[in-house]
Amino acid sequence: NAGVTQTPKFRILKIGQSMTLQCAQDMNHNYMYWxxxxxxxxxxxxxxxxxxxxxxxxxxxxxxxxxxxxTEDFPLRLELAAPSQTSVYFCASSYSTLTHKNEQFFGPGTRLTVL
Amino acid sequence: DQQVKQNSPSLSVQEGRISILNCDYTNSMFDYFLWYKKYPAEGPTFLISISSIKDKNEDGRFTVFLNKSAKHLSLHIVPSQPGDSAVYFCAASAGIRNTGKLIFGQGTTLQVKP
Structure with a gap:
């Protein structure tokens, strides 16, 4: 299993641009987070x-x-990028929390800079 | 309003000694607590967790202690190894069984010196 994958790894955006951060998981998890x-x-x-x-x-x-x-994909869309959105973005997934395990599996992250 | 706080940004210990990382919380509805470990340029990885019905949970070199009355938990690493050098995040869940939402602390950077 690849686990949780994120693309791209790095991105530089100009103020006002838009982009989509991709996230996919192959563990058949119901729950996903950004x-x-x-x-x-x-x-x-x-x-x-x-x-x-x-x-x-x-x-x-x-x-x-x-x-x-x-179930597999959970993209995050940034509209009209602003410098305050400069950050590292992590996607995560987990099993149903009915067992109360709450363990989340994280992707490697996307480092975004808005200039 | 920081519901989960890790007041020590960094900690340095000698290899073989005990590392103690602390975490305080304010929300009495939190009923599940987790510790995550993060290396640079990687995502966090789950380390150990504890339910509010317990006061201690052990997994190998890692032990988490929970003091509900003080709203405090701590992670003990014994013995500490250089490979343990990382950022450690404390996280809490407010019994929201249907969503698994976590509130994270700011993190503590642990350096284990050889």
């Missing part, structure tokens, strides 16, 4: 999904959009 990590800070939840067709906002959703058309 986090951002700013320097010296912990991870903050942007959006999450509990299954195909179901998404919801996390702590810091402004400026982002998501979709979940399949």
């Amino acid at each position: 986090y951002r990590q700013d320097p010296g800070m912990g991870l903050k939840l942007i959006y999450y999904s509990v299954g195909a067709g179901i998404t919801d906002k996390g702590e810091v959703p402004n400026g982002y959009n998501v979709s979940r058309s399949t």
Whole structure:
């Protein structure tokens, strides 16, 4: 299994540009998450999904959009990029939390710079 | 409002000694706590977890202690090894069994010196 994969690894955007960060997992996980990590800070939840067709906002959703058309993919869309969106973005997935394990598996991250 | 806090940004210990990483939380609804380890340019990886019904959980060299009355948990690594040098994040879940949302602390950078 590849686990959680993210593309691209690095990207530089100009202010006002748009882009989509790709995330895919091959573990058949229902739950998927997008986090951002700013320097010296912990991870903050942007959006999450509990299954195909179901998404919801996390702590810091402004400026982002998501979709979940399949179990495997959970892309994150940035519209009108701003310097405040310069960060490292992590995608994660997990099994159903009915067992209360809550262990999330993370991708390697996408480092985004907005200039 | 930081619900999960790791007040020590960094910690340095000698190889073979104990490393103790601390985490405080404010939300009494948190009922599950996890520690993640992160190497540079990689995503976090799960290390160990503890449910609020327990006060201790061990896994090899790693032990997590939970003090609910103090809203405090700690991760003990014994003995510490150079390969343990990484950033450690504490995370908490507020019993939201249907979503698995986690709140993370800021992280503590551990350096284990040979």
